[in-house]
Amino acid sequence: MASRHEVLLSTVPGWIPKYVQKLGKSWITTAEQVVAIAETPHGITNLAEQLGVKEPEVDQLLEKARAALPDEVVHRLRERVDTSEFGLGAQLHRKK
Numbered sequence: 001m002a003s004r005h006e007v008l009l010s011t012v013p014g015w016i017p018k019y020v021q022k023l024g025k026s027w028i029t030t031a032e033q034v035v036a037i038a039e040t041p042h043g044i045t046n047l048a049e050q051l052g053v054k055e056p057e058v059d060q061l062l063e064k065a066r067a068a069l070p071d072e073v074v075h076r077l078r079e080r081v082d083t084s085e086f087g088l089g090a091q092l093h094r095k096k
Contacts, residue, residue, distance in 0.1 A: 006030040006031070006032050007030055007031040007032065007065075007068045007069060008029060008030055008031075009023065009024075009028075009029060009030060009031060009034065009065070010029075011068070012031050012064055012065055012068045013064060013068075014060070014061065014064040015061060015064060015065070019051050019061065022050055022051055022052070023047075023050060023051070026050060028050075031065040031066075031068045031069055032069065032073065032077060034047065034061070034062065034065045035062065035065055035066055035069065035074060035077045035078075036077045038058075038062050039077060039078055039080075044058050044059070044062070047061075047062075
């Protein structure tokens with residue numbers, strides 16, 4: 001669920017309900033989330049797979065999401081973050 005400061009994808013021009021619903025199944029509901037995901041390794045590819053579209057269409061949707069946000073928010077979301085101090089949350093154990 002979006003906070004009162006986030007921009008819901010359902011309010012972004014060009015984001016059709018079908019795409020909003022598809023991402024909503026993965027709890028992706030805001031323009032900020034989409035922009036942030038796109039900046040991760042393979043983010044655009046993953047968004048394309050979830051939406052069932054090709055990457056150029058994701059690029060167009062991303063531009064619409066970015067346009068709905070203040071410039072300073074887009075800039076902040078494009079910055080790389082060091083996550084090396086955070087684990088994956090689970091450990092895999094293999095039999096030897």
